[in-house]
Amino acid sequence: MSLNVYWAMAFILPKGVIRAVEKRMRHFLWKGNSAVGYPKVAWSDVCRPMEEGGLGIRDILALNKALMSRHLWNVIQSNQSSIWVQWIAHTHLRHKSVWTVDAKGGSWGWRKLLRLRSALLPYIEFKVGNGEIFSIWHDPWHSLGTLIRRFPSGPSRTNIPIAAKLSAVIVDGDWSWPPITDMECIEILHLLPNIHNGNDSILWRGGEFTTTWPMVYSGLRVL
Structure with a gap:
């Protein structure tokens, strides 16, 4: 190396x-x-x-971002084998989603790392399972992206709590959303992903991160 x-x-x-x-x-x-x-x-x-x-x-700048994105990927996966990830969860996240946590007040390095979120998202697949892990509003499991950013007033308009997990709208392996009459938020019900057996999971498209990170480097090179 x-x-x-x-x-x-x-x-x-x-x-x-x-x-x-x-x-x-x-x-x-x-x-x-x-x-x-x-x-x-x-x-x-x-x-x-x-x-x-x-x-x-x-x-070097693109290379640095691509290599550092591995650390962000570990945070996204909640890799508990990493002491650093555990420290990030305790210090910076505090039960918040890495996708919507505010970078303000964090260290310089943490703020820089969070800027890589949008660059990594196209390479990540959110596989909906029993809904006990993914947040309805804060995780980008939907094709519309992170719903709280798309619909800031969504929780009040739909009567679905902002802290709710997807399990709140999944019954016996099928979607079971409450009636949504708000013309803006009804878009959420369109293009819902398939539900799979088992837990919610986050996958790296195209295989393992270690074998596909050059794709990330190529993408960051043009940012």
């Missing part, structure tokens, strides 16, 4: 550090050492994959 990959995996790197490292890389590439050199092409083009005409040098 190269040194830059190790640090990019362990910490969220300040942009000042990233700029300093990339400056050294640019100078070395153009001059053969760390002295000042003259760039031949834009650094963003150099960082493109070879099949796109670049040199395949990884963009």
Whole structure:
């Protein structure tokens, strides 16, 4: 494992550090050492994959985000084998959903990590089971996304408590929603996902995170 990959995996790197490292890389590439050199092409083009005409040098900022997203994935999965995840749950989440928890008041690193939520979401599948894990309003199990963000007044308009789990609207393995007459919130009843046997589960699309993280890197490279 190269040194830059190790640090990019362990910490969220300040942009000042990233700029300093990339400056050294640019100078070395153009001059053969760390002295000042003259760039031949834009650094963003150099960082493109070879099949796109670049040199395949990884963009450090995108690499850092992609590697750090593994930590966010562990939080999303509530990986209790990780002491760090347990600490995050106790210190930052406190029974709140990682998808809607407010980053204000958190540490600099925690705020940066939460910014990766939208980048990871397209790679994650929420498989509805008995409904005892997923929050109706705070987890993005629905095709509309996180319902409390889509319908901020939804709990009062539907009389479904804001803290309710999906199990409140599942009976004998089928959906059993109370009548929703609000014309805005009735959209919730459209395109409901299938219900599966067993517990609710969160899956990484396309296999394991460790084998598909390059997809995340490619996505973050254009953000």
